[in-house]
Every structure is written in C-alpha cells, then in structure tokens.
Amino acid sequence: MDQITLIVKAIPENESFVRSTIAAYAVRKNPDIQIINDIKTAVSEAVTNSIVHAYNDDKEKEIHINARLSDDSLIISVIDFGIGIADIEKMTSGLFTSKPELEHSGLGFTIMRAFMDELEIASDENVGTTITMTKRLI
Amino acid sequence: MKFELIRGSLIIRLAGDLDHARAGLWRKTLDKVLSLGGFERVFFDFSKTTFIDSTGVGLILGRYKLLKSLNKPLFILSPPDSVDKVLKVSGIYTIINKVNEVI
Numbered sequence: 001m002d003q004i005t006l007i008v009k010a011i012p013e014n015e016s017f018v019r020s021t022i023a024a025y026a027v028r029k030n031p032d033i034q035i036i037n038d039i040k041t042a043v044s045e046a047v048t049n050s051i052v053h054a055y056n057d058d059k060e061k062e063i064h065i066n067a068r069l070s071d072d073s074l075i076i077s078v079i080d081f082g083i084g085i086a087d088i089e090k091m092t093s094g095l096f097t098s099k100p101e102l103e104h105s106g107l108g109f110t111i112m113r114a115f116m117d118e119l120e121i122a123s124d125e126n127v128g129t130t131i132t133m134t135k136r137l138i
Numbered sequence: 139m140k141f142e143l144i145r146g147s148l149i150i151r152l153a154g155d156l157d158h159a160r161a162g163l164w165r166k167t168l169d170k171v172l173s174l175g176g177f178e179r180v181f182f183d184f185s186k187t188t189f190i191d192s193t194g195v196g197l198i199l200g201r202y203k204l205l206k207s208l209n210k211p212l213f214i215l216s217p218p219d220s221v222d223k224v225l226k227v228s229g230i231y232t233i234i235n236k237v238n239e240v241i
Contacts, residue, residue, distance in 0.1 A: 016157060034220075043219075045191055103165070103199070108191075110227065115223075
C-alpha cells in the first residue's frame with residue numbers, strides 16, 4: 001500500500017501544513033471536494049489535540065502523521081508521545097474539555113467521528129496516543 | 139479581520155482559516171473591539187472563511203457568552219458548506235441563528 005509519513009514539531013503553524021499535505025495526497029484518488037474538506041477538518045483536530053493536550057504546547061515535541069491509500073480509502077494515523085488519555089470514553093464524549101479556561105469546545109473527537117468513516121483511539125498514559133481514521137474516497 | 143458598522147449592526151468578517159493557530163490572535167482582537175460597544179447586534183461573517191475547527195467553534199461560543207452578558211444578539215452570516223458542516227455537527231445553531239444577509 002502506498003504511504004507517506006510526516007514528522008513535524010508540535011507547533012500550531014504545522015496544523016495547516018499537515019491538513020493541506022494530507023488533503024493533497026488524497027487528491028490522487030480524485031474524491032469529491034466535500035470528502036477532502038472532511039479529511040482536512042479531522043486531521044487538523046487530531047494534530048491540534050496532540051499539540052494542546054498531549055504535549056501541553058511544548059514546541060520541541062514531535063508528531064508523526066502517516067497516511068496510506070488503499071483502493072478506495074485513505075487511512076491516517078496521527079501519533080504523539082505525550083501524556084496520553086486516561087479515560088478515553090470521557091474524553092471523547094461531546095463537549096468534555098480538560099481545558100475550559102482556554103475556551104476549547106471539547107468537540108474535537110465529536111468532529112473527527114462525524115467527519116470520518118472510522119475512528120480508532122489507542123492511548124497509554126505517559127506513553128502517547130495514536131488516532132487512526134479511515135475515510136472512503138469513492 | 140474586517141469590521142463594518144451599519145445602522146447598529148457590527149459585521150465582523152473572519153476571512154481565511156479559523157483554526158487553533160489563529161484563534162488565539164483573533165480572540166484578543168475581537169474582545170477589544172466588542173468591549174468598545176456602540177452596536178446593537180453582531181454578525182460573524184463567514185463568507186470568506188476557508189476552514190474552521192473545534193477551536194474556532196470555541197472562539198464563537200466564547201464571544202456568544204460575552205455578548206449574551208451584554209444582551210446583544212450574535213448571528214452567523216453566510217458560512218460556506220465546509221464551515222456550515224462543522225458548525226452543524228457542533229450544535230452551534232441550537233443557540234446562535236444563521237442568516238444569509240444582515241438584518
């Protein structure tokens with residue numbers, strides 16, 4: 001399966017770089033613009049989560065993004081090596097945020113789930129989090 | 139960001155990508171402008187917005203709360219489809235009305 005891997009520092013400026021790059025990769029399958037927009041949104045949410053929550057804005061940390069194209073789907077993994085998620089169920093229920101003082105809406109996972117066809121979260125405290133998302137392209 | 143005041147309607151055009159990287163910068167500017175007063179209602183004009191994420195939604199909700207405490211209504215103006223979808227999923231339309239022209 002064809003694939004690309006990006007390794008970026010955990011800085012907000014990389015959010016737009018990563019979502020645009022992954023979208024450009026998916027364009028190879030010529031999907032609808034709406035599908036491309038969905039992918040951009042979900043990828044951006046995952047990368048933002050790593051920056052804000054996993055790494056607490058530590059700009060020296062790294063995020064790995066792997067994208068694979070199958071015949072009909074794009075599979076994306078966003079991997080960080082941060083604090084991890086203690087209670088995945090709580091964290092992914094709508095409107096829960098660990099940082100209300102920063103006006104985070106707590107909707108990141110809700111949006112990822114709504115915009116992608118499959119969402120899988122693997123996390124260990126103080127080891128890291130891997131979010132794997134699949135989007136059908138045709 | 140572009141501001142326009144027409145007969146009591148403050149129209150704020152949020153052009154470009156409203157993501158985590160930009161939300162922090164825009165929050166400060168918005169709060170400064172909103173604290174000046176001189177308007178009856180506020181429109182966030184999304185017609186030139188190319189992207190929004192949950193941080194952008196948080197920014198809108200925060201300003202909604204601020205304006206509510208001042209008894210000034212907030213409207214969402216002309217979001218393109220990609221922005222509209224994020225706002226719908228976020229449930230924001232249950233508390234903030236969407237309009238296609240300044241009223």
